[in-house]
Amino acid sequence: xxxxxxxxxxxxxxxxxxxxxxxxxxxxxxxxxxxxxxxxxxxxxxxxxxxxxxxxxxxxxxxxxxxxxxxxxxxxxxxxxxxxxxxxxxxxxxxxxxxxxxxxxxxxxxxxxxxxxxxxxxxxxxxxxxxxxxxxxxxxxxxxxxxxxxxxxxxxxxxxxxxxxxxxxxxxxxxxxxxxxxxxxxxxxxxxxxxxxxxxxxxxxxxxxxxxxxxxxxxxxxxxxxxxxxxxxxxxxxxxxxxxxxxxxxxxxxxxxxxxxxxxxxxxxxxxxxxxxxxxxxxxxxxxxxxxxxxxxxxxxxxxxxxxxxxxxxxxxxxxxxxxxxxxxxxxxxxxxxxxxxxxxxxxxxxxxxxxxxxxxxxxxxxxxxxxxxxxxxxxxxxxxxxxx
Numbered sequence: 001x002x003x004x005x006x007x008x009x010x011x012x013x014x015x016x017x018x019x020x021x022x023x024x025x026x027x028x029x030x031x032x033x034x035x036x037x038x039x040x041x042x043x044x045x046x047x048x049x050x051x052x053x054x055x056x057x058x059x060x061x062x063x064x065x066x067x068x069x070x071x072x073x074x075x076x077x078x079x080x081x082x083x084x085x086x087x088x089x090x091x092x093x094x095x096x097x098x099x100x101x102x103x104x105x106x107x108x109x110x111x112x113x114x115x116x117x118x119x120x121x122x123x124x125x126x127x128x129x130x131x132x133x134x135x136x137x138x139x140x141x142x143x144x145x146x147x148x149x150x151x152x153x154x155x156x157x158x159x160x161x162x163x164x165x166x167x168x169x170x171x172x173x174x175x176x177x178x179x180x181x182x183x184x185x186x187x188x189x190x191x192x193x194x195x196x197x198x199x200x201x202x203x204x205x206x207x208x209x210x211x212x213x214x215x216x217x218x219x220x221x222x223x224x225x226x227x228x229x230x231x232x233x234x235x236x237x238x239x240x241x242x243x244x245x246x247x248x249x250x251x252x253x254x255x256x257x258x259x260x261x262x263x264x265x266x267x268x269x270x271x272x273x274x275x276x277x278x279x280x281x282x283x284x285x286x287x288x289x290x291x292x293x294x295x296x297x298x299x300x301x302x303x304x305x306x307x308x309x310x311x312x313x314x315x316x317x318x319x320x321x322x323x324x325x326x327x328x329x330x331x332x333x334x335x336x337x338x339x340x341x342x343x344x345x346x347x348x349x350x351x352x353x354x355x356x357x358x359x360x361x362x363x364x365x366x367x368x369x370x371x372x373x374x375x376x377x378x379x380x381x382x383x384x385x386x387x388x389x
Contacts, residue, residue: 034078037085044088046325047383049129051204052122053197053238074112074123079105080130087134088382105131121186122201125154129208137384141216148212151205158186160202163195164250165231196241203235203273210280211385214339217287220280230254234265235273258306268326268333271317275336278307282344300344304359307340328380335370336385338363 256262
């Protein structure tokens with residue numbers, strides 16, 4: 001009997017094994033086949049930027065309708081998760097290979113966006129994030145950066161950076177380059193938990209983008225948002241969204257953090273997002289010769305002070321009551337912050353400036369201590385960002 005829970009895919013030798021398995025056998029057998037891959041993925045999902053509500057996603061994954069139905073996850077997303085689940089398997093899994101799932105995900109991406117699936121935008125963003133980290137894991141820079149840019153483009157064009165933005169009327173005198181009014185192709189969130197999922201999506205994409213900026217020392221689209229503003233509030237824990245703790249209005253989130261006027265955002269994900277902002281700021285500043293040679297010294301001093309102030313909270317962070325996975329995320333956050341210090345001071349270090357040398361070396365030593373203390377069971381060993389930081 002033909003199993004309907006997988007769309008037929010383009011013919012290739014790479015996908016032959018998986019097509020043979022998926023298109024024959026019983027539905028229960030195949031549900032279990034894919035469940036193994038999903039279960040492999042969940043424990044490490046935060047390492048690869050998975051921002052969707054796990055409970056809601058899993059409920060949709062378990063729906064009996066065939067793939068492509070509006071109540072199921074999009075085909076591209078499912079294949080991206082099967083891809084990671086296969087990669088993370090402790091031993092080779094029979095009947096498929098990673099390349100088949102990768103090609104299936106790529107094949108469905110553009111089709112998903114043109115479909116009528118109610119969650120096509122956010123799930124396509126999630127797919128792009130997962131694929132970008134997968135390529136980063138394998139050192140494929142061009143492909144990884146391409147999917148990161150695709151995630152950023154979807155994120156900004158859909159208005160994810162304007163969640164809970166003030167409802168201001170744009171006057172004729174307001175610059176068209178800096179409108180505050182939300183322009184979004186998203187339908188209104190059905191509840192605070194869904195809106196929280198969108199908040200998490202924005203910051204997950206920002207962390208991904210800033211990782212690539214640090215890797216390539218290239219221009220950042222998010223860097224330009226310092227002038228037009230990011231209003232989306234800092235991410236929260238899932239239960240906080242369900243308790244409707246999102247602020248009714250939010251504005252200038254990143255700008256307020258860099259100006260030390262915004263003291264919100266203390267969830268594990270928020271702290272990691274802040275570290276990513278600092279790493280991006282330091283990378284862009286240090287990679288700009290004009291900034292280094294003739295830029296405002298006060299800008300360097302200000303950014304250095306913001307990084308130091310953020311580091312001063314590490315002792316408090318170390319005492320947070322968190323899960324093992326969250327502990328790994330906080331460890332990554334600290335590593336990224338130390339990397340920001342190194343990025344910022346490295347150019348002056350090469351010029352022989354003693355203070356820059358001392359700060360860069362101290363940050364490198366702190367990173368060495370952190371990595372030395374990582375247990376062998378830590379999920380960080382699967383984190384693609386470790387090689388970047």
